Amino acid sequence: MLNVLFAGSMKDWPDYEPALTRALSEAGITAQIALPDAIAPEAVDYIVYAPSGPVSDFTPFTRARAVLSLWAGVERVVGNPTLTQPLCRMVDEGLERGMVEWVTGQVLRAHLGLDRYGEPQDGRWDPVVPPLAPERSVVLLGLGVLGAACAGMLATLGFRVTGWSRTPKTIPGVDCLSGPEGLHAALSRGEILVTILPNTPETENLLNAETLAMLPRGAVILNPGRGTLIDDAALLAALDAGQVGQATLDVFRTEPLPSGHPYWIHPRVTVTPHIAAATRPLSAARVVAENIRRAEAGAPLLHLVDRARGY
Amino acid sequence: MLNVLFAGSMKDWPDYEPALTRALSEAGITAQIALPDAIAPEAVDYIVYAPSGPVSDFTPFTRARAVLSLWAGVERVVGNPTLTQPLCRMVDEGLERGMVEWVTGQVLRAHLGLDRYGEPQDGRWDPVVPPLAPERSVVLLGLGVLGAACAGMLATLGFRVTGWSRTPKTIPGVDCLSGPEGLHAALSRGEILVTILPNTPETENLLNAETLAMLPRGAVILNPGRGTLIDDAALLAALDAGQVGQATLDVFRTEPLPSGHPYWIHPRVTVTPHIAAATRPLSAARVVAENIRRAEAGAPLLHLVDRARGY
Numbered sequence: 001m002l003n004v005l006f007a008g009s010m011k012d013w014p015d016y017e018p019a020l021t022r023a024l025s026e027a028g029i030t031a032q033i034a035l036p037d038a039i040a041p042e043a044v045d046y047i048v049y050a051p052s053g054p055v056s057d058f059t060p061f062t063r064a065r066a067v068l069s070l071w072a073g074v075e076r077v078v079g080n081p082t083l084t085q086p087l088c089r090m091v092d093e094g095l096e097r098g099m100v101e102w103v104t105g106q107v108l109r110a111h112l113g114l115d116r117y118g119e120p121q122d123g124r125w126d127p128v129v130p131p132l133a134p135e136r137s138v139v140l141l142g143l144g145v146l147g148a149a150c151a152g153m154l155a156t157l158g159f160r161v162t163g164w165s166r167t168p169k170t171i172p173g174v175d176c177l178s179g180p181e182g183l184h185a186a187l188s189r190g191e192i193l194v195t196i197l198p199n200t201p202e203t204e205n206l207l208n209a210e211t212l213a214m215l216p217r218g219a220v221i222l223n224p225g226r227g228t229l230i231d232d233a234a235l236l237a238a239l240d241a242g243q244v245g246q247a248t249l250d251v252f253r254t255e256p257l258p259s260g261h262p263y264w265i266h267p268r269v270t271v272t273p274h275i276a277a278a279t280r281p282l283s284a285a286r287v288v289a290e291n292i293r294r295a296e297a298g299a300p301l302l303h304l305v306d307r308a309r310g311y
Numbered sequence: 312m313l314n315v316l317f318a319g320s321m322k323d324w325p326d327y328e329p330a331l332t333r334a335l336s337e338a339g340i341t342a343q344i345a346l347p348d349a350i351a352p353e354a355v356d357y358i359v360y361a362p363s364g365p366v367s368d369f370t371p372f373t374r375a376r377a378v379l380s381l382w383a384g385v386e387r388v389v390g391n392p393t394l395t396q397p398l399c400r401m402v403d404e405g406l407e408r409g410m411v412e413w414v415t416g417q418v419l420r421a422h423l424g425l426d427r428y429g430e431p432q433d434g435r436w437d438p439v440v441p442p443l444a445p446e447r448s449v450v451l452l453g454l455g456v457l458g459a460a461c462a463g464m465l466a467t468l469g470f471r472v473t474g475w476s477r478t479p480k481t482i483p484g485v486d487c488l489s490g491p492e493g494l495h496a497a498l499s500r501g502e503i504l505v506t507i508l509p510n511t512p513e514t515e516n517l518l519n520a521e522t523l524a525m526l527p528r529g530a531v532i533l534n535p536g537r538g539t540l541i542d543d544a545a546l547l548a549a550l551d552a553g554q555v556g557q558a559t560l561d562v563f564r565t566e567p568l569p570s571g572h573p574y575w576i577h578p579r580v581t582v583t584p585h586i587a588a589a590t591r592p593l594s595a596a597r598v599v600a601e602n603i604r605r606a607e608a609g610a611p612l613l614h615l616v617d618r619a620r621g622y
Contacts, residue, residue, distance in 0.1 A: 097443050097469060104468065105423045108416030117559075117583050118429050123575045125567030127584040132408050132591070156467060157415065158408060248428075256436030264434040272428050273438040280443070 002031035002292065003043050005061075008050040008070050010035075012281070016070075019285035020048065027289040029296065046292050047085070051076040058082040065295050068288045070279050072146070073226060075199040078310050087305040088291055094280030096149050102224055102276035103150040103194055104157070106248050110192050110220040111136050111159075115246075133158035139190040141183075141206065142197035142225060143169045143176065144311075146277065150196065162189050166202070187214035192222065198311035199226040209234040218245035224276035227252040232263075239268050250276040313342035313603065314354050316372075319361040319381050321346075323592065327381075330596035331359065338600040340607065357603050358396070362387040369393040376606050379599045380616075381590050383457070384537060386510040389621050398616040399602055405591030407460050413535055413587035414461040414505055415468070417559050421503050421531040422447050422470075426557075444469035450501035452494075452517065453508035453536060454480045454487065455622075457588065461507065473500050477513070498525035503533065509622035510537040520545040529556035535587035538563040543574075550579050561587040 004024070008016060013035065020033050031045075041060035049055065050070045058067065059082045066086045069077065074089050109115065112130050138154050140147050143165035155161045155173030163171060164186035168178040177186045187193070193215060197203045207221070208231040215221075221244055223230060232253070238244040248270040249263060255274055263269045291301050305311060315335070319327060328344060335342050342356075352371035360366060361381045369378065370393045377397045380388065385400050420426065423441050449465050451458050454476040466472045466484030474482060475497035479489040488497045498504070504526060508514045518532070519542040526532075532555055534541060543564070549555040559581040560574060566585055574580045602612050616622060 094443060097445075098440070101419065101423060101441075101444055101468070105416070105419030105425060108412065108419060109425060112412060112416045114416060114420060114425070115429075117581050118426075119578055119581075121575050121582055123570040125584045127586050127589075129409070129586050129589040130412075132405060133412055134408075153468070157412070157464070259434040261434075264432050267430055270428050270430075271432055273436045275438050275440050278438075278440040 002029065002045045002296075003039055004031050004033045004046045004048060004292070005039060005044040005055075005064075006033055006035055006048050007053040007055040008048055009052040010054070012050075012070075015281040016048070016285065019281040020288060023282075023285035023289035024292065026286075027293045029289060029292055031292070046295070048288055049077065056080070056082075058085065061085070066291065066301060068291055070284055070288075072277060072279070073199060074305055074311060075226070075228075078305060078307060086301055087307070088301050089303045089305055089311065090279055090284055090287060091145050091303045092279050092284045092287055094283040095277045096146055098275075098280075099146045099196070099224060099277040100149050100153050102250070102272075103196070103222065104153050106222045106224075107138055107154060107159070107192055107194070108157075110222070110246065110248075134160060136160065136191060137162065137189045138192045138194065139164065139186050140194045140196055141186065141229075142195065143171065143174075144196070144198070147194075147196040150194065160189075162186050183211070184214055187211055188216065190215045190219050192220045194222045194224070195229045196225040197229055199228045200310040204228045205231040205234075207231060207235065209237065212238040212243060215243065217243055219243075220245055221247040221249075223247070224250045227255070236262055236266065239266060244268075246270070248272065250274055313340065313356040313607070314350055315342050315344045315357045315359060315603070316350060316355040316366075316375075317344055317346055317359050318364040318366040319359055320363040321365070323361075323381075326592040327359070327596065330592040331599060334593075334596035334600035335603065337597075338604045340600060340603055342603070357599075357606070359599055360388065367391070367393075369396065372396070377602065377612060379602055381595055381599075383588060383590070384510060385616055385622060386537070386539075389616055389618060397612060398618070399612050400614045400616055400622065401590055401595055401598060402456050402614045403590050403595045403598055405594035406588045407457055409586075409591075410457045410507070410535060410588040411460050411464050413561070413583075414507070414533065415464050417533045417535075418449055418465060418470070418503055418505070419468075421533070421557065421559075445471060447471065447502060448473065448500045449503045449505065450475065450497050451505045451507055452497065452540075453506065454482065454485075455507070455509070458505075458507040461505065471500075473497050494522070495525055498522055499527065501526045501530050503531045505533045505535070506540045507536040508540055510539045511621040515539050516542040516545075518542060518546065520548070523549040523554060526555065528554055530554075531556055532558040532560075534558070535561040538566070547573055547577065550577060555579075557581070559583065561585055 047067045137160045139162045143163045151163045151174045162175045164177045246268045250272045358378045448471045450473045454474045462474045462485045473486045475488045557579045561583045
């Protein structure tokens with residue numbers, strides 16, 4: 001009998017308790033899942049974790065064999081000095097699918113100019129036929145699991161897709177650039193730019209006054225990645241100058257985005273409330289169970305975080 | 312030397328003259344392309360046609376071997392009693408691609424609830440995570456070249472896709488229903504319903520008070536097909552009753568849609584000005600040239616209209 005501690009957000013417990021129970025059972029694992037007040041720290045074998053949960057000091061969990069994050073982004077835990085156990089990110093099929101849907105929908109919204117037809121309509125019949133996808137260049141910064149999945153779907157739709165990543169990658173139908181020298185070339189093609197990088201010291205403020213100036217004039221920016229990727233003051237200045245035509249932002253340095261924030265009222269900024277990639281309990285629980293099964297079998301863990309790189 | 316008459320819309324001549332010249336040359340055909348005032352009707356070998364062009368009486372074109380429509384919809388010419396020549400519809404790669412992009416973009420707009428985040432935003436952080444595509448049922452009425460292409464792309468995105476057509480069809484990843492007996496079942500699944508049928512006597516007012524009532528309550532209707540598919544008064548009543556949640560319409564019985572039409576001002580109707588499937592001169596000219604090449608070689612014409620069926 002393994003002891004699995006649920007240290008996610010307490011509001012998610014009603015969804016996760018049945019999902020984890022079922023997923024562990026389906027994986028052939030005999031375990032009890034408990035909240036912190038129902039189990040002694042030194043008895044815990046695995047910690048299911050979210051930064052919004054109750055655990056911030058991992059020291060008492062002397063027996064824990066892994067910390068299994070429910071979040072894809074681990075920047076709030078990776079530098080925790082009390083964390084000595086292996087840490088795994090969440091790579092959830094539901095999360096990936098949700099990200100692909102959000103990115104594809106937002107790219108098509110920009111590409112087709114759907115906002116032209118918002119309410120109220122003025123009764124003016126003014127046919128403007130948008131270009132076809134092969135005439136539209138879309139750039140993704142970040143080609144991890146989520147970025148690569150989005151790039152592939154956009155290529156399937158026929159867009160000219162460029163991807164940029166720290167290290168070289170190969171994705172069918174996607175022109176892959178990499179490293180500092182590839183960034184300028186990638187940005188210069190960004191009619192529609194999607195930022196889908198993790199939050200690391202190297203990616204902080206990657207979009208700043210200098211890099212925003214490398215985009216084609218009037219570029220559309222979609223950020224479903226991390227709020228820290230963007231220098232907010234530089235983006236607002238680029239929007240006001242017309243260098244950036246529109247920005248749709250799903251993530252922010254402070255969430256919820258404070259009600260007085262300029263993004264809320266800017267006419268060319270759309271705020272979505274961190275919904276692009278939500279972890280779904282059913283599929284996330286299967287990932288957690290699979291990693292516990294692997295750890296018990298002595299197999300390599302999935303989505304293990306490289307502590308030096310930070311993701 | 313063949314004589315090809317351009318009887319499309321005169322405003323499109325500057326685009327089509329170079330496109331047709333190039334496409335015919337690439338197909339190995341020696342031809343001159345001319346406007347009606349530059350060529351005698353009895354000398355014309357092929358007629359490139361649009362209903363918005365200058366030809367309505369085909370009697371004088373005694374030598375013409377085919378009428379090659381630049382439009383996908385042929386309802387304005389198929390019943391013309393002076394038309395004795397073979398008639399071909401346009402099936403243009405650009406048109407198909409444009410239709411797939413419009414339909415995919417509008418389905419994702421409805422699925423993701425993008426209109427929740429329109430301007431002005433009220434500063435309220437209210438995360439509502441949309442369901443994933445496998446939890447969303449999309450129904451297409453019409454599985455011709457365009458409908459099948461849209462159904463395939465929506466299935467690739469993961470939606471639960473049902474298609475309905477007059478005669479039985481098979482499309483991978485799509486649950487295909489057919490005939491009058493399949494229509495009720497198809498409509499009952501139409502959380503998002505796409506109408507992409509030709510205009511024929513059988514499809515006129517296919518969406519009426521009776522069939523709209525078969526949809527799930529709050530259904531979204533997307534019509535990039537033909538204006539005649541919908542009984543407009545019945546749709547407006549269903550919108551006002553909440554039976555239909557939203558309608559996005561690209562085609563109308565009268566185009567341009569008159570400025571006083573209720574669709575323009577209805578808060579849950581989006582009008583787009585017949586842009587879903589625009590024929591693109593470069594790709595359309597290649598289809599025309601290929602059919603002339605086939606006719607000259609004695610090969611079967613592509614996209615030949617069945618005059619009895621009307622498309």
